[in-house]
Amino acid sequence: MQVKSKQRVADFGEVYTNEREVNAMLDLVADQAANPEKTFLEPACGTGNFLSAILARKLDAVAQKHKKIQLNYERNAVLAVTSLYGIELLPDNVAECRQRLLTQFCEHYQRHYPNSFKVEYCRAVELILSKNILCGDALTLKTADGQDIIFTEWKVVRWQVQRRDFVYRDLVDNLSDLPLFSDEGNPAFIPQPTNTEYPLTTFLELGNA
Structure with a gap:
């Protein structure tokens, strides 16, 4: 489906990208698109055509890579x-x-481990998506109620996860000439997280939060 209604097209310019075009574009970055990291x-994620693919x-x-060891599958x-991440x-x-x-995650997980899947992992994913897929305007960098868009970084440390929140505006308004981060040890612009602190936790504990 590319259009929900003519009125939404007129009001918001809402037209969804066709699956064929989505996959053709992702094929151009196939290695990155298949890398979980x-x-x-x-x-402008709409209902998630790109993110789902x-x-x-x-x-x-x-x-x-990991289906033989369930714990490794779950982590990755x-x-x-x-x-x-998505803004809509x-x-x-x-x-x-x-x-x-x-639903896509849970179905994939249960299909591979029908007798041993853990509901807590689906709950963890539900929480993650509530912080990663946000209602707002990618042009104004504001949420629907006028607040700054804040995205959560989930840093995995072995079998635990560390949550840090970042103001989206700070990530895109890089006023320096330095690149955002650097994989080669070169000087880079490194944004600072908000002052909110979250304890290091496992995915199962995250699902029970």
Whole structure:
């Protein structure tokens, strides 16, 4: 489906990208799209056509590499979800996108471990998606109620996760000439998280939060 209604097209310019075009574009970055650690942000994510396709590639890659050891699958599958971010103007699309990705994750997980899947992992993913898929305007960098968009970074440390929150404006308003982060040890612009502190926790504990 590319259009929900003519009125929404007129009011918001809402037209969804066709699955064929989505996959053709992702094929151009196929290695990154299948890597559970590579971060993707869709600034007008709609109901998640791009994010869903990326998640499918990431989960299939995780299963292919880790399906023999469930604990390794669980760690990397959740890691794949933490790497996906989206901003969407319309609240109904946000809710649909979150639910779509959650259902996709849970179905993939249960399909591979029908007798031993843990509900807590689905709950953890639900929480992650509530922080990663946000209702707001990617142009003004504000949420629907006028607050700064705040994204959560989920840093995996062995079998635990450390949460840090960042103001999105601080990530994009890099006033220096330095690149955002650096994988080669060169000087870089490193944004600072908010003052909110979260304890290091396991994914299972995160799901019970």
